[in-house]
Amino acid sequence: MIKFENVSKRYSDGTAAVNSIEFEIMEGEFFVIIGPSGCGKTTTLKMINRLIPLSDGTIFINGKKISEYDIHELRWNIGYVLQQIALFPHMTIEENIAIVPELKQWERTKIKQRTNELLDLVGLDHKTYANRKPNELSGGQQQRVGVIRALAADPEIILMDEPFSALDPISREKLQDDMLDLKKNLKKTTVFVTHDIREALKLADRICIMEEGKVVQIGTPHELITNPVNDFVKDFVGNRYDSWSNDFQLEDLLEPIVEIEDQQVKASMTISMQELVDMLVEHEQVMIERDGTPIGYINRRSMMKYVSSTLLQKGV
Numbered sequence: 001m002i003k004f005e006n007v008s009k010r011y012s013d014g015t016a017a018v019n020s021i022e023f024e025i026m027e028g029e030f031f032v033i034i035g036p037s038g039c040g041k042t043t044t045l046k047m048i049n050r051l052i053p054l055s056d057g058t059i060f061i062n063g064k065k066i067s068e069y070d071i072h073e074l075r076w077n078i079g080y081v082l083q084q085i086a087l088f089p090h091m092t093i094e095e096n097i098a099i100v101p102e103l104k105q106w107e108r109t110k111i112k113q114r115t116n117e118l119l120d121l122v123g124l125d126h127k128t129y130a131n132r133k134p135n136e137l138s139g140g141q142q143q144r145v146g147v148i149r150a151l152a153a154d155p156e157i158i159l160m161d162e163p164f165s166a167l168d169p170i171s172r173e174k175l176q177d178d179m180l181d182l183k184k185n186l187k188k189t190t191v192f193v194t195h196d197i198r199e200a201l202k203l204a205d206r207i208c209i210m211e212e213g214k215v216v217q218i219g220t221p222h223e224l225i226t227n228p229v230n231d232f233v234k235d236f237v238g239n240r241y242d243s244w245s246n247d248f249q250l251e252d253l254l255e256p257i258v259e260i261e262d263q264q265v266k267a268s269m270t271i272s273m274q275e276l277v278d279m280l281v282e283h284e285q286v287m288i289e290r291d292g293t294p295i296g297y298i299n300r301r302s303m304m305k306y307v308s309s310t311l312l313q314k315g316v
């Protein structure tokens with residue numbers, strides 16, 4: 001669907017941002033590009049919709065070189081979400097979402113139907129939000145609108161550049177959950193840049209790890225965890241993922257909530273094993289939340305149960 005063939009980018013000041021990268025992103029795939037700051041992620045992403053011209057090599061979309069597409073045709077068929085999306089402040093939410101459908105001259109009723117459907121899809125009731133102005137929404141809600149604006153005209157491809165990194169942890173997790181739903185429902189080919197390995201492991205079908213303008217490894221989250229090609233990948237994925245076993249679900253350990261104490265220590269579902277162990281050294285139990293809603297407790301006993309069962313599995 002999107003194919004990089006020997007693609008390089010040197011900026012005019014001589015910076016070699018991307019060096020001979022090659023890979024293919026499949027139709028409907030959620031492809032996450034990750035790596036340390038400055039490794040060339042954004043450059044790679046922006047070359048796809050020709051926001052940045054290539055120095056060498058070729059990018060194909062559906063078998064056709066991107067240079068051969070009409071630029072408007074290309075951009076309208078590629079939704080784009082940035083870290084801090086800029087909604088037009090004087091336009092309503094509905095008008096903001098409708099920009100590309102309007103450009104494509106969709107019919108009024110179709111545009112209305114589409115904006116309502118998308119707002120509802122990400123939990124923003126269209127009756128309440130369609131006619132609001134951007135400043136009447138929270139940062140997280142605005143970013144949601146940014147995501148659905150990119151989807152509005154039904155593009156084949158969505159590019160997302162650290163779309164949730166400016167949000168507080170709870171909004172961030174909510175948007176990641178929305179993204180998982182959208183992924184299931186819409187099956188768009190998505191290229192998603194992040195520097196957050198947990199976000200990558202949560203969302204990706206495949207992850208592409210970059211270092212200094214090169215691709216180090218591409219694989220499913222499971223492949224990267226179980227078969228890192230070198231220490232760089234191992235450190236990047238392994239250490240941060242800690243040692244939860246691969247098919248382990250935090251949910252399986254949860255003790256039911258009987259009553260909620262006032263001074264309860266809380267953690268989100270995406271907590272790492274190491275962080276949880278550290279918390280349980282200090283506290284008898286930790287309340288686990290999903291999207292800010294308590295879903296159960298982990299206590300020292302349940303953690304011991306987990307540790308002993310994994311040791312048994314490993315035959316220790």
Ligand code: ADP
Binds near residue numbers: 016017035039044
């Ligand atoms: P990332 O998204 O992984 O942080 P970028 O693609 O933004 O990385 O940048 C890759 C490299 O290219 C970095 O060394 C960065 O400083 C450099 N770079 C990015 N944009 C420009 C530019 N317009 N001119 C010169 N160098 C740039």
